[in-house]
Amino acid sequence: MEEINEKYIAINWNEIEDMIDKLTWEKLTEQFWLDTRIPLSNDLDDWRMLTQKERDMIGKVFGGLTLLDTLQSQDGVDVIRSDVRTQHEEAVLNNIQFMESVHAKSYSSIFSTLNTKSEIEEIFAWTNANPRLQWKANRINEIYQNGTALQKKAASVMLETFLFYSGFFAPLWYLGNNKLANVAEIIKLIIRDESVHGTYIGYKFQIGYNQLPSEEQEVLKNWIFQNIYELYTNESKYVEELYDGLGWSEKVKVFIRYNANKALQNLGFDPLFPETAADVDPIVMNGISTGTSNHDFFSQVGNGYLLGSVEAMSDEDYIKWQ
DSSP: OOOOOSOOOOOOTTSOSOHHHHHHHHHHHHTOOOGGGSOGGGGHHHHHHSOHHHHHHHHHHHHHHHHHHHHIIIIIHHHHHTTOSSHHHHHHHHHHHHHHHHHHHHHHHHHHHHSOHHHHHHHHHHHHHOHHHHHHHHHHHHHHHHSOHHHHHHHHHHIIIIITHHHHHHHHHHHHTTOOHHHHHHHHHHHHHHHHHHHHHHHHHHHHHTTSOHHHHHHHHHHHHHHHHHHHHHHHHHHHHHHGGGTOHHHHHHHHHHHHHHHHHHTTOOOSSSOOGGGSOHHHHHHHHSOOOOOOTTSOTTOOOOGGGOOSOOHHHHHHHO
16 A cells, blocks of 8 residues: 555544634524525515616626625635635635525526516626726735735625625615515625624634734735725725616715725724714615514524624624524
């Protein structure tokens, strides 16, 4: 038999190096869900009552979210996996990667329920050609491909906790106005996942960041704030493209500034913008904080999520989840 020079180590969940890995795994598996469990066809009556301008906006919103979740599932997790500290962390990242694929597929389920084949083709053509959308996807992917390990984690948190939220605003607003409840249920389930993803990866970022010399910390911190600001500048223009026709742009900008601050908080930094939860449209905040409906009687996938719990990672935060 050929001599083996290196041992392959079996993962042992009875010996945990970082309890946050175990608690995150348990949280993510507890809230597992699939889009096929949500009765989207029940929203067809609401959909038919919307104006063409509203339908066009919603299609573009979900097209943009599909692109970003595709980026996260195909590249975002892979580039972080190469720098894991524990085997359990890699297992958590495997779960995160799968759920990002579920998120991306969920938008197609929404399209197939609400839109015609030609409308779906138009949505994806717009998505794959829109300059603002492509700019932010390429900006994040450039960091994924060429950044340091900590820059990649920071970019992932920026995407998970900040850039998705310009798209999340619309379904949450409709939910608060008693429309498209099942579409919004999917968005709330996605938000609940992204909360854990962004907080967990932010925690792993903070471990590495705190081990850097102070000079390197300052350089990385400045880089992150610069990227947040530039991404926000682009995102503001993207928001205007989506929402100006409905007069919503300024409300959405408040929401994304609030979530940019949340991304910074997950990374362990102070806010960049003055907005707090009190500044966000209360209809949208209520849509996030209200418990999700439980469409599957035999599971608890619809047990709700509170945006206010997206804080910098601590053991206490995870204990509260249990």
